[in-house]
Amino acid sequence: MEDFIKVAKRENNAKRSYLYVNPLQGKHVPVSPIASISVFTCLAKMLEQRFPQERLLIIGFAETATAIGSNIAYEAANADYYINTTREDVLGTDYLFFTESHSHATEQRLVKKKLEVVLDKIDRIVFAEDEVTTGNTIEKLVNVIKSEYRGVSCKFSIISILNSMSDERMDELQHRDISCEFLHRIPFEYHISDVNKYKYERLRSDIPKGNKTNPIWIDIGNSWNCRVVQDTVTMREKLNAFVKETMEQLSIDPKTDSLLVVGTEEFMFPGMLLGKKLEQQLNIPVVRFHATTRSPIEISLDQNYPLHNRTPLESLYERERKTFIYNLQHYDRVIIVTDSNQKNLNGMHNLLSALEEYGNKNVTVVNWGDANAEE
Incomplete structure (x- = not known):
């Protein structure tokens, strides 16, 4: 369990x-x-x-x-x-x-x-x-x-x-x-008292800035708007085409030992599916996926607690909306997969700065169309 x-x-x-x-x-x-x-x-x-x-x-x-x-x-x-x-x-x-x-x-x-x-x-x-x-x-x-x-x-x-x-x-x-x-x-309220047994760390309030990373940008067309109802035949076709085209444009060093794919808020599955294909087809020892989130959660250094670091960010979708990314660490390569279409460049700047703070400088941003585009 x-x-x-x-x-x-x-x-x-x-x-x-x-x-x-x-x-x-x-x-x-x-x-x-x-x-x-x-x-x-x-x-x-x-x-x-x-x-x-x-x-x-x-x-x-x-x-x-x-x-x-x-x-x-x-x-x-x-x-x-x-x-x-x-x-x-x-x-x-x-x-x-x-x-x-x-x-x-x-x-x-x-x-x-x-x-x-x-x-x-x-x-x-x-x-x-x-x-x-x-x-x-x-x-x-x-x-x-x-x-x-x-x-x-x-x-x-x-x-x-x-x-x-x-x-x-x-x-x-x-x-x-x-x-x-x-x-x-x-059981209802299973182990909820566990939250009282941890020592929690002081939460960071400043948003990371000063990014010097110059990411590779990849734009993919024929976007999929997951917020508008769509038949699954079209959905599968678009997702498969997105993964195929993205993998054709990515250049992954065969000596890569670790790779992270980052999704953004509600936009998770395309990045996860891309990560699965990379994990299956490339001989990379460590491939991981997670996403930015609106959820404000406490952090603890206790090994039994799930979240050990938290970086506040501005959303990629809206200025002054506070979001977070948890459990960052260093990877040889990072791929950000988003449908934000550069709505808030401050948010992308913050995310790149947060990644850079953990030594992540080899970053690719994959933008799949516009989340607000009409279907």
Whole structure:
């Protein structure tokens, strides 16, 4: 179980002082992309076996579960469509709004564009998460969807790596036609008292500047907007073409011993998929993936605690939005994969400066189109 769950302390969050950090999730903790994708693919196979005759719309939850949801949609044969919730602005659309009350950023949105058409073509919506504690946030979104699209006849399910809901709560959701699938069941508030046993480090407040790194820039066309619903045939074609074209343009020294791929906030799966291909095809001893995040989490030097260093950044997507990257270290090569399209150059400058502070000077930035481009 410790492969899947570490308890960490949220910074200044009175609503929920803890959160579960999954070392295999590829968000906060650097991890082998092959290891992450193997876990997420298990969830895809579960859905194929559980709902073999149904057409599915997969919804990944921003920001930590976007790679999980995307990978499920990419792998599951019965996944027909994919979209993830978002906190970003998307041009040319309206939104369904709901809240995630325990989060550092409570407002969540689901882009309405094309959604009504898709709802008439599917049998079930599956919400993908890393860990489900109460199911309250997902239930709120189900209610919003039912209220907005009163003729919707599809069913609903939750799929997650971890589930800590009580039997009573799962029965309650089942009575509301929301079924729960998961890899591992853990007790409610599992080990949350562990957050009291660590000594926490003083948190850094200054954003790194003074970057001298001159990265290689690669722009890839035919972008994939994960925040607007899209059929999975097109999604797979775009992702595969992105990986192929990027690998053709990357020049990796055969003597490279370590390589890091960094995703940005909600935009995780393309970088993770690229990392998997690099890990499979190149003889590099260490390949890792993780992503920048909005989540403010305490750090500790205790070896049993998951997060040991934290660098504050400005977002690549919006000026003055505070984000973080955890557990940085030195790698021979770093590849940043983003769809921010240079919206905030200060944010990119901060990220490059943070990498440089850990000795990372051989950096490539891969930009895959514009996250705000209309589909």
